Amino acid sequence: MSEDLSQAAARTASVVELAQELIRHPSRAGIDDYGPVLGVLEDWLAARALPHRRLHDDAGHLVGLLVEIPGGRPGKWWTLDACVDTAPYGDATAWSFPPTSGDVVDGWLLGRGSSDSKLAAAMFCHIAADLHDRAADMHGGLAVLLDVDEHTGSFGGARAYLADRAAARPSGVMIGYPGLDEVVVGGRGLWRATIAVHAPSGHSGSSKTVVGAISRAAHLVRLLDAAELPSVNEAPSFPLPPKLTVTSFHGGQGFSITPDRCDLNVDVRTTPTFDAHDAETLVRKAVAELDAELPAPTPTDITQVTTWPPFRLAENEQPAAALLNAAAEIGITVKAKTAGPSNIGNLLAGEGIPTTAGFGVPYEGLHSIDERAHLAELPQVYAIYQRALLGLLQAG
Template sequence: MIDAIELTRELIRRPSITPADAGAMEVVEQTLTGLGFACRRMKFGEIENLYARYGTESPNLCFAGHTDVVPVGDASAWSRGAFDAQVVDGVLVGRGAVDMKSAIAAFAAAADAAIAAGQISGSLSFLITGDEEGAAIEGTKMVVEALDIEDEVISHCVVGEPTSSEVFGDMIKVGRRGSINAEITVTGVQGHVAYPHRAANPVPVLLRLLLRLQARQLDEGYPEFQPSNLEITQIDVPNTATNVIPGTARARLNIRFNPNHTGAELARWIDAEAQAEAHGFQGTVAVVPQISGEAFLTEPGPFTDLVAAAVHDAAGRSPELSTSGGTSDARFIRALCPVVELGLVGKTMHQVDERAPVAEILQLQAVYERLIARYFATFGPESGRNFPSPP
């Protein structure tokens, strides 16, 4: 049987800082191959991805996660080596302990137990990427597109992101807000500060535009979602002289939005405001938007109910069904099937001395075991529910 703690440690010892793989995907592939999964490595660009499936029939419950991790920061500030995977007083310390190599190991161990118990009346699959912490272009996004083209049927998906807030099992994510970034460049005419009529200062134009954008209340919220918010993240005027009117001013902003909006609609609004501010200006205002993901919600129903029940079975808590937080690869998987996120407490993710109590990793494994058992009892062939057949 798979030891979830030892497998987590083995994964942490692979310093898979995006986009490096460092052998982490090989560890996952060998583990799943040993359980009887048919494994496919799907490499896009320099990113290693893996899709593995046990069984050929529907329904197909998929676990999604990532082996890549963020940089360690100041290595000397860690109490233990960031990739040594040491257990200290019952706590596993290492980059990826929370986000999210432990979840991969816990679900693999749960799959091992379910296969041994003969519970898989359908299929169980893994979608693992090495590009969640990076640009997220050549990872889950491209794997999902490839699986969609192949008509690969995934019925439901669980993403192992660290979703618990204060204590293990207090929260699962059933949706996420969308995200759009925008880079704004105002190009004017550089000149001497004593002769402003010979120049066109881009700074006031940029400031007025940012105030226009910031002044709009995007919405008052959406069922299950908090209000959308626009945040200015950078203002830059590349000018070191005190007597020069600059020729260029730039800014960046981000909007986290609920289903009241789409990324394309918000991009059009930002551009329209920019062009309105550019009217009569002796220069240009350019906007370059980048939509990271659209808002989505997995509606309450049998799937969310069984996930919450699995948490209650193993952790004794009734989790909040939340849409809070940032983005995850669930935003891509939603194109294939309903998706929820369920994992450890996220307080130390991306921090120095990222760590997870051994007991909580084992508890997560227990939750996943109950989830798999409940899933096939609820959606398996004997349930009478109909799912698309494999091609």
């Protein structure tokens, strides 16, 4: 076993112990109070004299914790990021163990957040402690962002970090999402909108024929489903095609009224050759066809909700190169991947900050029942992140 792996293996028990305590403090996004779970981290960091502070959004809500380890020499700052809030439990009675278990059974760490991403948060805190002891020789600095507004989709911790004038702007970010086989170096972007489809209201039993809002909305769904999107072959440098999905459809009440409004949610996953402008243009074209084919007194309304750009790092770009090279040196074969879902990497890409969005231990049950993380590979993952950071912080 290499020296890196030996040191990482020696840290494993402590990493798991901290992760267990985090799992046993529920932090479901939008449900639980985040103070207790962040308090666990604050106590751990304070006991080791690691500089840290809370992050708040514009409304004063607690959205994260930031650890900052300045180096003794000038240079770039690099950031490790792991979310400490979690998905909800779903049907807790369907779990084989309590969602807040935190137990280790047959080499698996059990419970909500074990894989996404409390184990990564515990690992990153330990890496920060390791590097704090050798900070005088580091160029730039290391930040660890512990986000508790990630699973809401608001990414409040990341936004507060970027808006914080006291924080050094990172030259790159590595996010600790799980998965051993791949380093995620890119992701599709998105364009999301709500669409309000209108029509005259009426009685469902009336002798007068009325094309209601639900019927008009259903026709719009057919138009959107039939819309042509570019294939992946049209953008060989980006391995995924764009995708359009109608994700919500609401309208009407009871049986006797033809509703005058139906609301849709539309999610378009974008690529470098089919961006947010293209997505909006496509949806507006379908809406124009609807209003021409099935006219109504009130035009169909489109309200954009959010948009993020796609991103993709080349394998020789930092911090992707550091992580891939470190994995090869430790003896783990990984490949670079562009993910279909969007993530904080898209938000950071919009700010011009290169990001990797996933490399960690094997896992099961992510966002589902019986979430668990496999611990046998933890020493390798720990050593890879630490080696990657040391290379970046020594380079200046």
